[in-house]
Amino acid sequence: MKSTRESDNDRLKGRSISFDEPLFFMEAHDGLSALIAEHTGFKAIWASGLSISTALGRRDASEICPAEMLRVFERIAEVTTVPVLVDADSGYGNFNNARLAARKLAQYSISGMCIEDKLHPKMNSFVGSGQALADAQEFCGKIKAIRDQGLGNFAVVARTEALISGLGMGEALDRAAAYLDAGADAILIHSKRPDANEIFEFLRQWEGRCPVVVVPTTYYQTPASELIRAGARGVIWANHSIRASxxxxxxxxxxxxxxxxxxxxxxxxxxxxxxxxxxxxxxxxxxxxxxxxxxxxxxx
Known part of the structure; x- marks a missing residue:
């Protein structure tokens, strides 16, 4: 009989996230929206915390318990065949919560999880004027704990909110470098500016050290092609299905x-x-x- 770890790895075969080519993620908040995303040609799905919370009539402020979120993630993965990247907020707690969630997600054939360096409970990035960030070394511990589970191709995307929180480009770059060293497969750099200038500057200074994922929610007038030319390897349309619905x-x-x-x-x-x-x-x-x-x- 195969071990649980071997079984998890087998389930992820064929659904791993690769940034060899630019990857576009479409938001999903339930099985139906995931099906629509795949049927319309998207090759990857973003299981959005904001959108799932909204669909359940709750705020994106850790109001949905992790077990309930996991049930939605499982349903999304069950009805689709493309890679699914889960928006796992701040990892649902400390390193132990994060690694337990990662193991469960891998069992569901989820392709990876994105965790953000904000304190738990989290608040949506676009609510309020500024939010405190977690200690960078403590966040690195979460990344290492997930990586140490030996989940094979399960991707860990580390999201820094340094620009959102007004801490500046230097802090964003330092945190990204630390998260990469801790074992992240990709960095998600977030911004709430109406233009993509600070995203372009981050990409310029980052110099392609690892794949970078961007989320053009507020700077939606910037074409994805420009973001890709500047060095982004992933683009997430993070909440558009729920807002359209x-x-x-x-x-x-x-x-x-x-x-x-x-x-x-x-x-x-x-x-x-x-x-x-x-x-x-x-x-x-x-x-x-x-x-x-x-x-x-x-x-x-």
Whole structure:
């Protein structure tokens, strides 16, 4: 019988995260949004803490317990075949919480986890004017603890919030270098500026020491092609499915309430046929023919 560690490694084969080519991650917050991301051509999924919290009606402020988050991550990985990178906040606690979460995620065939150097409980990066960061050496301990689990191709992405917190470029570069030395596979550099200037400066000074992932949420007017040319190896569209769905649901609810029906809405929503195709109802019909007796025979 294979050990648990060997089994985890086997599950990750074929779903490992590689930055040999630029990789674009689409946000998902449940099984359906993950399916849509894959079916529309995305080669990687970002399981977003903000989006999952929002979908569950909670704030992105560690209001969802880790066990509940893990159930959503498991569902996303279960229904997709592309790599899934989990937004694991600050690792759900100290080094022990982080390494336990990593082992569980690997069992679910999750491809990697991204942890950020903020204190636990965390608050969303775009709320408030500034947030305290964790001690850099303590955060390095979390990275080492995850790496020491021997999870094979399981990726560890270290996210620094130094620019978000206003600590400056030097602090961001120093932290990134320390996290790389601790065993991170990639660095996520975050910014809340409306332009990408400090991201470009970080990439220039980093000089490609390891893959860098960026999240153009506030600097959305910067084309991804420019970020890639500047040296980014990964781009995360971090919350766009949930924001699009919120806008669409609000519009649909308002239309039904105001119109007293759905006659003005039907042409603007997904057809039932489209839903059935996305969820592969044809496979179920085929399986029924194979495994169930003919109609009129014995039924379960």
């Amino acid at each position: 919120v806008a669409a649901m609000k519009k649909a609810c308002e239309s039904i309430r105001e119109q007293g029906g759905v006659q003005h809405l039907e042409s603007n929503v997904e057809s039932l046929g489209g839903l059935f195709k996305l969820l592969d109802y044809e496979e179920l019909a085929s399986a029924e023919k194979r495994y169930l007796p003919p109609m009129g025979g014995v039924r379960a």
